[in-house]
Amino acid sequence: MRIITADFVLPISSEPIPEGAIAIDRGNIAAIGDRSSILEEYPSAEIEDFGAAAILPGLVNCHSHLEVTAMRGALDDVEHDFRAWLLKLNGLRAAMTEAEIIEAARNGAIEGAQAGITCFGDIGRFGMAGVEALKSVGLRGVLFQETEFSPDDRSAVDDFYALRQKFEALRRSANDLVEIGLSPHSPYTVSARLFRLIADFARSEGVKITIHAAESDEEDALMRNGTGFFTEVYRKFGVEWKSPCASSISYLASTGILAANPLLVHCVSVTDADIKIIADNGASIAHCPKSNAKFGHGCAPLEAFLNAGIAVGLGSDSVASNNVCDLLEESRFAALAARNRRGRNGFISAREALEMATLGGAKAL
Ligand SMILES: [Zn+2]
The missing domain is CATH 2.30.40.10 (Urease, subunit C, domain 1)
Structure with missing residues (x-):
């Protein structure tokens, strides 16, 4: 004893x-x-x-991308243009070897552990890097295998097959502390049909899901009106993608994926109706205020989430969009940013911020 x-x-x-x-x-x-x-x-x-x-209990980082830890600062020249940022990130990642990605993920896990994080909700394209990082540092977490760029319904069955192969391989290396989930990247990079296939699979197998959703006004305009943002990327790749003419949240609900109680990341551009849909579906939220601020995407209505009874945790996002992995600092920023938001409906206390960084994150994940 x-x-x-x-x-x-x-x-x-x-x-x-x-x-x-x-x-x-x-x-x-x-x-x-x-x-x-x-x-x-x-x-x-x-x-x-x-x-x-x-x-106090270990900190829970609900949203990270440990495998891009080597890109800290490398995308800062395009941080004013989120579409360019996403494309540059994909280009840099494609140029990295598997050994480099594994080393980056491990360095990220060590940085998190040094900042008091004991549990990660980590998204990986090359999921094995995150799994090995968490296991080697002795951390708890859910590694969410991410979809590739797959917005076209015509390839959904093949896309799902490839995703499931990766998922099954990762699940064989899971242990008592590390669980495997799935991450359909976002409403605009995953087809409706693929969302439905993932939703059915997740619900029947009890697989955890996380999705980037309602991150920016540009995403909102794309989803509601089919304008701007990613439209020229679809054209360039010959993708058939049609605007659902709905908010990201109501669109996700229509695909059935919200019934799998996903952890929704960001939720900056949301209406009261969206918040009600999230709460009614028992989905949770990973709030990433520093990442949102870095891109100038705005400030998510944190008190409204908490008032609606939604489980809310904090996420650092990747160090390419933060530029550190420090959840205590994230919780301080979350409280200050929420207090400073116009139209706020309450006052986030230090106590609430610390709860989100620990127990809230555990519930959300
Ligand atoms: Zn992210």
Whole structure:
């Protein structure tokens, strides 16, 4: 038996404990309480006192792309143009070897662990890199295998087959701490038919899903009116893509994917009706305020999510869109940005921000 103590213990799920202590038995928490009663209960335990510190649960980073850790700063020259940023990212990633991607993911996992993150919701195109990174650093997480650029209904069956092959291969290397999920990238890079196939598979097999959704006004205009943003990319690649004339969230609901309770990333350009759809479907949200701010995409209505009873966690996104993986800093930024948003409907406290970085993230993931 071992006891760790500090001036504060923050269980998050209950009130802070001044002069707190935690009794640990073979890696499991046996008891939490005030120092004097825990010491009395376990008189022969070895004691380690951290003094003027707070002991709290590990931080949960709900949204990352560890495999692009090597691109920190490499895309900053196009951060004002999100479409150019996405295309440049894909170009740079295509030029990386598997060994480089694996090393990048591992470096990202180490950076996260050093910042107190013990659990990741990580998206990977080359999923094995993230799985190996989490396993080698000893972290918990869900590795979501991402779809390739697949917006055309005509190739949906083949796209799904290829995705499923990758998923099954990854699942063989999962362990007690690392689970495998799927990430249909976004409403505009995945066809409706592929969304339906993934939704049926996820629901029948209980597979976790995450999707980038409602990230920007440009995406909203593309989905609602079929204008701007990705239209010339579709033309260039000869893709048949038709605007659903709906918001990203209501479109996703129409494909059936929301019934798989996905973790929706960003949700910046959402209406009250969208928020109700998210809540009614039991979907959760990965809030990434620094990534949104870096691109000038706006500030998601955080208090509205929480008021609607949606599980909300925080995500750093990749270091190419942050430029660090520091969830405590993310939580501070989340609170300050929410307080500073025009039309806000409430005041996010430090306590709520810390809860999102820990328990909220765990629920969302
Ligand atoms: Zn992302």
